[in-house]
Amino acid sequence: MTLKFRDPELPPLSCAVGHGRVLELPLITWLAVVWVLLWGNLSWANVITGFAVAVVLCLLFPLPSVDLGLRLHPLGIARLVVHLLWDMYTSGLKVSRQMFDSRPYRAAVLAVPLRCRSDLMLTATAVAVSNVPDGSVVEVRRSNATLFVHILEADDPDAADRARRSVWRMEELTVRAFGDRDEIARVSRAPRPEGGGR
Amino acid sequence: MSGWEQTADTAGAVLLLLGAAVSLLGAIGMLRLPDVLSRGHAATNPQSLGMLLVLAGVALRLRSGIDLGTLGLIGFFQLLTGPVAAHLVARVAYRTGHVGREGLLFDELDEQLSGRPPADGEPR
Known part of the structure; x- marks a missing residue:
């Protein structure tokens, strides 16, 4: 040994x-x-x-050894936890309202390109997004780091923008909690408004 | 039983009830919403909130160090694995076309998967 x-x-x-x-x-x-x-x-x-x-x-059961690039930022983690709890509360309220709403709605699938590229950040963001309002991840594309989320009430003109912004905010919180310096610099930049090939 | 123990017990019972009610809400949502993808919303969001409330309630009743660790472990794994299961269900539902009777208003995943130009408001 x-x-x-x-x-x-x-x-x-x-x-x-x-x-x-x-x-x-x-x-x-x-x-x-x-x-x-x-x-x-x-x-x-x-x-x-x-x-x-x-x-x-x-x-x-040996796992492939990967460099996770995991950094722990206590302040960022605390902020992420607080935001997650608050978002779970509001999303619970929102889903409850939607399920008792008799008005028909139209759902849609939205592409949200992320700014961070590492596997860990992509996974962590997808998990975090699943807990926020308008967050039901249908597909994750690793090649261009894009999340596809299913949103309810897509006929509301602001809904798509709101969902995109909430995913990007969750991404920034996640990266500020676990990311390395390079990733944090990436998410500090403004997200690109339109999706598509990066 | 001292005063604060009584308070903690009562608060724990309230949290347990609240968590059960929120989980029930999620179950009702799964019955009421029309298609698999929408039901996914009701199945994940209220359920994890209800689970956290129930865990907090149990923690207030148990009040001992290592049990709190075990409860934290349960919460951690639930929050980590729940979205994975929900994502897999949603992914399969999407790929087998279970997107609801009226179809999707717009679908930016289909554009990337098939290379077709977006079909506005057209049911899949």
Whole structure:
């Protein structure tokens, strides 16, 4: 077993084991924490078996090692959480109003090109958008980083603009919570008003 | 039982009821809305809000450290996996043409998938 904590080819805080297998310590720690929480009892036995199970899992089911580019910005995360909770509240109200509205409405599918390009940011934004009003993600295109959202009440002329703006705002909040400096610089620029090929 | 424990219990019960009511609202929405994609809205948004309220209610009743961690874990995984499931349902529904009887008002995904010019207001 060769420990290579400072190997630039490996993700941070991981060590190579045997033939190209990589143990990522953050992942193992997270799995052990989940194990302890699932048992609901913080004892040495649980912690040790948790780490043992995590190591065995990582060896049996190796994940492709990717550089997630995950950064944690505490202030950004707090703002994201507050906005998410508020948006979930308002979107709950909005959907409730729509379901008791007897007026027929027309739905539509809207393309929203995002400014960030990394896989992690794209995924996180899509998950966040699912929780805001007018956010039901139908399709994600990785090649041009575009989200396709299904919106209700598309016959309201402002609805499409509002939905686009809310997706872009959610993207900016997400990137400011988890993105690296490059991505944050990207989302600080104004979004392009029209969709299409980037 | 001291005063603040009583208060926490009552607040927890209120949150539980509220969460159950919000989840019920989501279920009613799934019955009332006409097509799969619209039902997706009712299935995800009120449900996750109701789930968070129920978890907060349970947390106020349990009030012990490691249980709060477990509840947080439940919330985290629900918020992370719910949108994935909703997205897959929506994606399949869209691709099999279940977009409602009246069709979509405009569809910017179809333009990119088929390369056709936009058909304004035409049902798919």
